[in-house]
Amino acid sequence: MPAKYPQSRSAVMPALDLAQEEIGHLTPEAMTEVAHALQLDPGYVEGVATFYSLFHLEPVGKHRFYVCTNLSCMLRGANEIVDHVRQGIGVDGAGQVSSDGLFSYEEVECLGACEYAPMMRLDHEYHYDLTAAKIDSLISERRSPATKPTPRPHPPAAPATSPASGEVKPPTPRPHPPAAPATSPASGEVKLKRAPGKKRKVDD
Amino acid sequence: MTELRGSSGDASHHVLTRWFGTPDLHRLETYASKAGGYTALRKAMLDMAPADITNEVKTSGLRGRGGAGFATGIKWSFINRDAPGPKYVVVNADESEPGTAKDRYILENSPHMVVEGILIAAYAVGANQAWVYIRGEYDRPYQMLTEAIEEARAKGYIGPKPFGKDYPLDIRLYRGHGAYICGEETALLESLEGKRAQPRSRPPFPAVKGAWGRPTLLNNVETLATVPAILNMGGAEYAKLGTAKSPGTRLLTVSGNVRKPGVYEVELGKTFRHVIMELAGGPPEGRKVKVFWPGGSSAPVLPESMLDTTTDMEALAAARSMGGSGGVIVMDDTHCVVKAAHRLLKFYAYESCGKCTPCRVGGDWAVRTYERILAGQGSQVELDILQRVSDGLQNGRCLCGLGDSAGWVIDGTLRHFREEYEDHALRHECNVGKVAAHA
Numbered sequence: 001m002p003a004k005y006p007q008s009r010s011a012v013m014p015a016l017d018l019a020q021e022e023i024g025h026l027t028p029e030a031m032t033e034v035a036h037a038l039q040l041d042p043g044y045v046e047g048v049a050t051f052y053s054l055f056h057l058e059p060v061g062k063h064r065f066y067v068c069t070n071l072s073c074m075l076r077g078a079n080e081i082v083d084h085v086r087q088g089i090g091v092d093g094a095g096q097v098s099s100d101g102l103f104s105y106e107e108v109e110c111l112g113a114c115e116y117a118p119m120m121r122l123d124h125e126y127h128y129d130l131t132a133a134k135i136d137s138l139i140s141e142r143r144s145p146a147t148k149p150t151p152r153p154h155p156p157a158a159p160a161t162s163p164a165s166g167e168v169k170p171p172t173p174r175p176h177p178p179a180a181p182a183t184s185p186a187s188g189e190v191k192l193k194r195a196p197g198k199k200r201k202v203d204d
Numbered sequence: 205m206t207e208l209r210g211s212s213g214d215a216s217h218h219v220l221t222r223w224f225g226t227p228d229l230h231r232l233e234t235y236a237s238k239a240g241g242y243t244a245l246r247k248a249m250l251d252m253a254p255a256d257i258t259n260e261v262k263t264s265g266l267r268g269r270g271g272a273g274f275a276t277g278i279k280w281s282f283i284n285r286d287a288p289g290p291k292y293v294v295v296n297a298d299e300s301e302p303g304t305a306k307d308r309y310i311l312e313n314s315p316h317m318v319v320e321g322i323l324i325a326a327y328a329v330g331a332n333q334a335w336v337y338i339r340g341e342y343d344r345p346y347q348m349l350t351e352a353i354e355e356a357r358a359k360g361y362i363g364p365k366p367f368g369k370d371y372p373l374d375i376r377l378y379r380g381h382g383a384y385i386c387g388e389e390t391a392l393l394e395s396l397e398g399k400r401a402q403p404r405s406r407p408p409f410p411a412v413k414g415a416w417g418r419p420t421l422l423n424n425v426e427t428l429a430t431v432p433a434i435l436n437m438g439g440a441e442y443a444k445l446g447t448a449k450s451p452g453t454r455l456l457t458v459s460g461n462v463r464k465p466g467v468y469e470v471e472l473g474k475t476f477r478h479v480i481m482e483l484a485g486g487p488p489e490g491r492k493v494k495v496f497w498p499g500g501s502s503a504p505v506l507p508e509s510m511l512d513t514t515t516d517m518e519a520l521a522a523a524r525s526m527g528g529s530g531g532v533i534v535m536d537d538t539h540c541v542v543k544a545a546h547r548l549l550k551f552y553a554y555e556s557c558g559k560c561t562p563c564r565v566g567g568d569w570a571v572r573t574y575e576r577i578l579a580g581q582g583s584q585v586e587l588d589i590l591q592r593v594s595d596g597l598q599n600g601r602c603l604c605g606l607g608d609s610a611g612w613v614i615d616g617t618l619r620h621f622r623e624e625y626e627d628h629a630l631r632h633e634c635n636v637g638k639v640a641a642h643a
Contacts, residue, residue, distance in 0.1 A: 004376070006290070006416040009398035013381055051400040051557075053382035054340045066341070070302045071501060071547055072459035072533055109384060109551055110302040110501075111341050114459035114531070115209040115466045124343045128206065 008038055012048050016055055025056040053108070061097045061104035063142050065089070066121040069107045072114040077130075081118050082107055084132045088139045102142060210309060210467030211455070217445060217471040219433045219453050220426070224313045230348055232355040235316040242316075242361060244432035248324045249367050252435075254285055257328040261431065263439030265451035269306075270296055270387070270424030271500070271529045271605075273450075273517050276431075282411035283419050285330035291419045293326045294396065294410075295428060297338040297345070298386040301500035302551060303531030306455035307425035309467040311338075311345035314429070315352035321428030323361060323373050324435065329421045334375045337392050340382055350377060384555035388604045389422045391557065402559040403604040426455055446472035450516035454530050458484040461491065461536035470515055477511040480534055491536040495620070499528025501548050502609035504616030505541075525616070540636045541621040542628050545613055546574035552610035563607030566597045570614060582629030590614050590625075 001015060002008030015038065019030040026049050028042075035042040049055045065085050069078045082105070086093070089103035097104045113119050116128030122138060211218060212225035223229055223239040235241030248257050262277030283291060295318070299307040311318060322334045338346050353375050356362045364372045383401050385391045390404035393415050414420020430452065434442045443451040450472040456479055459465045463485030470479055476498060480486065487493050493508045498515075504525040506513060513519055517527045535544060553567030570593045577586050597611030618625055627635040 005398075006418075007397060010378070010396060012398040013379070013395075017379070017381070048398065048400055051383065052340075052380075055381055069547075070551060071497075071535075071544060072303050072465075074544075074547055075460045075533075075535055075539060108382075109555065110300060110304070112299045112305045112308045112339070114303050114305045114457055114533075116206075117459055117465065121341055121343075126344065 002038060009040065011038055012040065012045060013052070016045070016049055020055060024062075025059050058095065059097060060095075061089070062102050063104075063123055065103065065105035066108045066111070067105060068109070068111045068113075068117070068119055070110040072110065073117040073119060076117040078118045080132075081120070081130050081135065084135050085120075088135055100143075103139070208313070209465060210457075211469040212313075215469075217453055218469055219437075219442070219445070220310065220317070220429060220455060221313075221469045229314050230312075230316070230352065232316055232352070232359060235314065239314075239317075240436065241432075242320055242359075244435035245320050245323050245327075245361060246367055247435055249327055249369050249371065254328045254330065257324060257435070260439040261328075261434060264434045264442040265439075265446075265449075266427065266430055266434060266442070267450065267517070268424055269426035269430070269454055269530065271301065271502070273527055276423065276427055279411070279423070280325065280329050280421060282409070283329040283331075283421050287330075287419060289418060290333065291329060291331040291421075292415045293322060293329065293331045293334040293421045293423070294389075294393065294415055295322055295334065295336040295425060296387065296389065296392060296422060297336050297342070297349075297425045298380050298392060299342075299425070299529075300339055300384045300387055301502060301529040301531055302548070303457060303459050303497060303533040304500050304529040305457045305459070306467050306530060308342060308345055309455065309457075310425055310429050311342070311349055315345070315348045316356070317429045317432060318349065318425055319352050319356050319362075319375065321431040322375055323356075323366070324431050325421060325423060325428055326373055327371060331421065332372050332374065334373075335396060335415065336375060336377045337380060337386065337396055338377055339380045339386075346377065346379065353377070383557070384551075385557045385604070385606060388606065391604065392422070393420070400557070402557045405603055447514075447516040447518070449518050450527070454515075454527075456515065456530045456532050458532045458534065460496075460534040461487050461493075461539070462534050463488060472516045473514050473519075475512050475514050476506070476532070479515065479532060480511065484532075484534070487534065487536040491538055493534055494537040494539065495535050495541060495544075495617075497531065497533040499526050500531035501533065501551065502526075502605070502612060503528040504612045505620060506616075507620045524619075538636060540634050541617050541624050542574070542634075543578065545617045546571070546578060548613045549574055549610060552606060552613070556606060556610075560602035560604075560607060562596050562601045563610065566593045566607065567610050569593050570610065577625075577629045580632040582632070584630065587618075587625060587629050590618065594618070 002011040005011055015034045020026050023030055031045045032042045035045040067082050085105050089098045091098055094106050111121055113126055118130045119128045208225055211221040214222055226238050228234040258277055258280045266276040267273045268276055297307055326334050362373050366373050378396055380386050386395050386401045388403050391401040395401040396415055410420045410422050446452045453469050453471050455467050456470050457467050468483045495505045495507050497503055497505055506525055513523045520527050549570045553571050556563045556567050558564045573586050573589045576582055594611045594614035597607045627633050
């Protein structure tokens, strides 16, 4: 991966992204591994990971609701949508994981689909014109065991072709890695509670 | 397929969206056969000298559609095409200005238009490699752009010899991971280099020392998507659209309290009354427009009485606002300006990268002040603090515009809605109900 970039440091975010896709969130071990692979300081890598809001340093649900609450969505009922998501998945606040490990939610800034407000991103898919009923059905679809996780529509890392040679290979769709198990692999128990509001907060 | 909300189809002023809505427009074959796709690139590479391409863009008068509105052709001419070593084109697809969805609209409808624009720009400024920095949340646009690039590669438009010419061209994608600041060009470059996205001090400007220390042209998605049309119709013809100083058309994302929110292609110089009341259908039944943000949340607000302001950058500057990213957020009379400003300040405080003190400290300070006011604990002291914080955030005290933008939210809303602020801070009441009652 580093060879794709003029400087290997640029691979830090794609590498963290890959790690997060596999584990579900970025553990200190994962960040250290990325650091070693790219010959960077582990502290530097953590510094990058903490800067960007799409990197999770705490466990998250198997399905993540990212509900836009910025102005365009707020004017069309985003706060009610957030309340409904919170109640629907049974948590007290943003960042908390539901007791079955299936869900967590975050209130996020503008997601750039304002003509469909109120809207949100659920895992890797946008959902538009949200209503309480839509939220309910999205939650119950994911609670039923038959439901598969939303496939990530693209490979997070390398393009299918080798840019240096210009050689064209057929695009190879990367199979979506299974989402992180709801239970902690070590103990087999659900242990995914955390205090809400661990991320940067404006009123800290 | 999601319902298209906004401009599409043939209309005399549709430069960008004329073919939107055509089935399979995102496929190269359709883009080429129905929309004349890649004729501009062919013409640029086979029939035009690079300097002529840049001159054509200069003639068109096209100005950057990302927010600052800098003249695109002039920006291209800053890159020394003959300088040895690699040069880059970096495309800003990190659309995250609140109320702005137009780059997503372009990428989802016509990704090849963007690819073609990028390749023309790269050839014009002497770059062989382009990078598209796309926001991490844009999964679908990422996928569509990836497929478009693969199709263009298969055709040879991207590769060692596009159109048989010995001029290798390549485009690669880089995904952002959630940081508004990456919309700022030097923060974007830092992020592309694998760092925390904190703006650089300038000079040196990216044209001299940009990505990985090399000369770099940075353009917005919409800006580059307009380039093929300019080469096809001719710069002079494009310049006939719009106003003398803000030529052409641009995509305005109209959102909030309107009946038909959407991404509308508008000839610059049309009024916001036309955009909000006609194209977007005006506010819901029985409500009135109270205020609108004409160019994303960073553009100072304008009250309903200024709906006849025109969309060109000069008129907006005269109205003490700006064209910004073209995100038109409309708020009706059932909503409170102070609460809206509080929400936006939370955004700017959260998204501050922390590098410059006024922005890092000022945003949080303003949020806390708003919280006291909205909790009914306000007084003249809080109003004075807001004014002081607003002044402290503005006028180039920070390396980038994020701090200024936060200041403009306070300043603009205070300027036009001081009474509403005083109701909250001094009389501890919200007058939104009263306005509705008078209506």
